[in-house]
Amino acid sequence: MASVTSLSDVVQQHLASALSATLPEAAGADPLLRRSDRADFQANGILALAKKAKANPRELATQVVSQVVTGEVIKDVEVSGPGFLNITIADRAITGNLAARYADETGRLGVPTAAHPGTTVIDYAQPNVAKEMHVGHLRSAVIGDSVVQLLEFTGEQVVRRHHIGDWGTQFGMLIQYLDEHPHELDHKASAEDTAASGEEAMSNLDRLYKAARKKFDSDDEFKTRARRRVVDLQAGDPQTLAMWQKFVDESKIYFFSVFEKLDMEIQDPDIVGESGYNDMLAET
CATH class of the missing domain: 3.30.1360.70 (Arginyl tRNA synthetase N-terminal domain)
Structure with a gap:
């Protein structure tokens, strides 16, 4: 039609x-x-x-x-x-326009595909690792996902991107605290229960973040150790990177539970962190 x-x-x-x-x-x-x-x-x-x-x-x-x-x-x-x-x-x-769209047997409601489709990058959501998503993240996620679906419906090739905040000096504090309290991110909920697992992940991260911040502000020796961790992280120390990865993975459990509630299709390759630019800093 x-x-x-x-x-x-x-x-x-x-x-x-x-x-x-x-x-x-x-x-x-x-x-x-x-x-x-x-x-x-x-x-x-x-x-x-x-x-x-x-x-x-x-x-x-x-x-x-x-x-x-x-x-x-x-x-x-x-x-x-x-x-x-x-x-x-x-x-x-x-009524005539609606009737014509309803009569479209292709199921496209009379909406044509693009004559010359291209490629569009949609960057949306952008949550921060180890932090709860706020209404701004949810708003951009919903708007971005809507734009993605509209473009894909016209035949456009869409590259979905979620640039997450996974790098910075705060990770020295978090990593050092986890090193000294290694069971803070342990899970009890089943990984198959996405909602419960996501809530537990956020609860663990929130509790750890507050405890680490409190210790950082009150303990000068811990503060010194945390600052060394930042240097180790940026230098690519394997042990430090492994603990940093735990925060990223735990946060993704939470992110995906939220995206699932919003009925959004998000794949792991769509998520790109600020950490990906760390190796490029020496070139600037």
């Missing part, structure tokens, strides 16, 4: 024709159509065109309205404010 033209595109075409008929030099100009709470759509492009043509925007808008073909698609157009156009769509145009 052929693709179904969206109502906004049809209205855009009607307005573009009316603009060209009213102001020939405006042929090809964008009417700047958008959704409106005052009508189905509002067009604001006449204001800029009037300024360029040194014309009264409201008078120009009135002339454009007289050129708009109403009936099949557009029920009514009225001039509002300094020269906005408020457009109301005919009920039969809406």
Whole structure:
């Protein structure tokens, strides 16, 4: 089945024709159509065109309205404010468009695939290791996942990326505390129970982080050992890296439990840490 033209595109075409008929030099100009709470759509492009043509925007808008073909698609157009156009769509145009989409046997609802699909990188979520995700992370995760699904539906190849905060001086404090308290990240919940395992992982990380911070702030000797750990981490000390990896793995258990609740498809290769740039720092 052929693709179904969206109502906004049809209205855009009607307005573009009316603009060209009213102001020939405006042929090809964008009417700047958008959704409106005052009508189905509002067009604001006449204001800029009037300024360029040194014309009264409201008078120009009135002339454009007289050129708009109403009936099949557009029920009514009225001039509002300094020269906005408020457009109301005919009920039969809406029902007809919906019926045409419903009749699409391919299941695509009349939405075509891109003629020349490309590759797009979507970077979203970006949580921090050993810390609970906040509403900002959840918001970007949901928006990013929505954009991914929309692009993939059109045939675009999408590269999903979650750049997690897994590097920094705070890891010296965390690693040193774990070295001195090796059972702090032990699990009791079954790994098969993603939700319970994720909650336990976050609970362990949160408890360890608070304990490590308290000791770091109150114990100068521990603070010195923690700062040495930062140097060891950045230098690639195997033992230090192994403990750092425990924090990353534990955090991923929590991350994946949250993504699962949001019904998001996230694969481990999609997650890229700041640590990946450590070897490049010497080049800068």
